[in-house]
Amino acid sequence: MARMAKKRDDDDLRRLKAEFPDVHDALLAGRLPSLRKALVLAGLKPERSRLDKLKKSWTKATDGERDAFLAWLGATGALPESTAAAGSRSEGARADHAPIASGRYLLPAAIREIRAIMARRKITPEDVMNEIGFASDGRALARALNWNASLRLAVIAGLERWLRENAGA
Numbered sequence: 001m002a003r004m005a006k007k008r009d010d011d012d013l014r015r016l017k018a019e020f021p022d023v024h025d026a027l028l029a030g031r032l033p034s035l036r037k038a039l040v041l042a043g044l045k046p047e048r049s050r051l052d053k054l055k056k057s058w059t060k061a062t063d064g065e066r067d068a069f070l071a072w073l074g075a076t077g078a079l080p081e082s083t084a085a086a087g088s089r090s091e092g093a094r095a096d097h098a099p100i101a102s103g104r105y106l107l108p109a110a111i112r113e114i115r116a117i118m119a120r121r122k123i124t125p126e127d128v129m130n131e132i133g134f135a136s137d138g139r140a141l142a143r144a145l146n147w148n149a150s151l152r153l154a155v156i157a158g159l160e161r162w163l164r165e166n167a168g169a
Helices: 002-019 021-029 035-042 050-060 063-076 081-087 108-121 125-131 139-147 153-166
Strands: none
Touching (some): 002 035, 125 153
């Protein structure tokens, strides 16, 4: 991956030198702090908005950092109380509107919750699949729970309903 970024940087530098020699000279002289700033100044790359920077930082943040940020937002009044409380909630408790999957893969919190409900009710993955309206082929759900295998989107939608129905039970 680093090699790809270096190749892109080399291409950008060549283009900067060919099309904008004055900006290239300023970059080499140290009057511009980075290649990115030079490319923005030349109009070759768009300037990132604060929202773009915040999104990138959010994806790189740990769960603890995200919780701290949400708590800070709640304390400043930028978030409604219910959202702020949901962010600082323990990992075991899942909000009703929180996603259970990323694409076709179950999230770890959802896996823990499904296993807890299955253990409490003493049922198998086959029983869960039957309850959500699918053939008693519980192997797909068992693979998803044990080896993080993918599930059909219809199964994930059924699991979301099933989790909402069985959350308090």
